[in-house]
Amino acid sequence: MKHLAALILPVLLLGACSTGPAPSTAQAECEQEAQRDPDLQTLRDRYAFASPYFANQVNGELKEAIRQSVQKCMRARGLAPPGGVEAVKK
Numbered sequence: 001m002k003h004l005a006a007l008i009l010p011v012l013l014l015g016a017c018s019t020g021p022a023p024s025t026a027q028a029e030c031e032q033e034a035q036r037d038p039d040l041q042t043l044r045d046r047y048a049f050a051s052p053y054f055a056n057q058v059n060g061e062l063k064e065a066i067r068q069s070v071q072k073c074m075r076a077r078g079l080a081p082p083g084g085v086e087a088v089k090k
Helices: 003-015 027-037 037-047 054-076
Strands: none
Touching: 027 054, 037 054
16 A cells, blocks of 8 residues: 555646646637737837847837737637736736
8 A cells, every 4th residue: 555655646746736727729829829910020120129228118018919919819719818807007
């Protein structure tokens, strides 16, 4: 019995290390589509040579643009975005 417990315990511990549920295929496809969004590419090109002093602002704007693009794609497919609470805008 001790040997069985010694074999099962590591498996249970590894199971507890899960990072959460895998994204749905529709969400993963929308995230990939968002990376190819021409508006997002325009934003990246505009900030390509931005000053390092504005890095936080630029990263924030890029993340917000990606999030909006993913949500637009999910709505176009008739799927609700995950969560339910609108992100805080700074």
